[in-house]
Amino acid sequence: MIKLNNRGWGFRDMIIIMCVLIIVLFVAVYYIHRLYDIKEINEANARMNDIKSNNNSYNEVKKEDNTINDSSNTSNNEVNEKVITTNYTVLEKKLSQSAINYVIDLNETITDDYTLTLTFNELHINKYIDNLIEEEGKSTCDGYAIVYSNDGNLISDPYITCSHYQTPNFESWRLN
Numbered sequence: 001m002i003k004l005n006n007r008g009w010g011f012r013d014m015i016i017i018m019c020v021l022i023i024v025l026f027v028a029v030y031y032i033h034r035l036y037d038i039k040e041i042n043e044a045n046a047r048m049n050d051i052k053s054n055n056n057s058y059n060e061v062k063k064e065d066n067t068i069n070d071s072s073n074t075s076n077n078e079v080n081e082k083v084i085t086t087n088y089t090v091l092e093k094k095l096s097q098s099a100i101n102y103v104i105d106l107n108e109t110i111t112d113d114y115t116l117t118l119t120f121n122e123l124h125i126n127k128y129i130d131n132l133i134e135e136e137g138k139s140t141c142d143g144y145a146i147v148y149s150n151d152g153n154l155i156s157d158p159y160i161t162c163s164h165y166q167t168p169n170f171e172s173w174r175l176n
Contacts, residue, residue: 044150047157088165091132091141092158095120098129099145099156110149117174119144120160134162143167144174 132141143160
């Protein structure tokens with residue numbers, strides 16, 4: 001008769017292996033969480049750079065607008081389209097700055113993991129912003145700003161909707 005080797009894995013060995021696996025799992029979750037935090041910070045920085053570049057393009061278009069009026073080679077339709085397009089950037093910046101001023105005046109503390117959505121109506125009722133009017137008074141716009149903190153600095157992402165324009169990623173449910 002053949003004698004069996006009964007020296008297999010014991011309960012103590014199983015507990016040790018489970019502890020090692022749990023530690024590896026916690027380390028993996030930590031690094032995945034950290035990766036997504038870095039991704040969110042990079043996206044926020046990209047949005048800020050977009051806002052800054054839009055403001056710079058507005059100034060360039062204003063300068064370009066003055067030079068185009070002097071030359072007769074370009075039609076007025078091209079100038080009007082550029083000015084109207086940049087006008088929305090001005091409205092977004094106005095909404096963004098009003099939201100930041102509102103949060104500062106309220107002494108609201110916004111931590112890095114907290115966001116605050118402020119609608120145009122709320123800012124208008126509290127007299128932080130006038131009407132958002134597009135195209136020389138033809139129609140008004142509506143919108144909201146999402147205010148959050150990045151390393152202690154308040155950042156506001158404005159989103160507006162007008163008759164001929166809507167900010168990318170606009171979410172209408174936030175207006176309610």
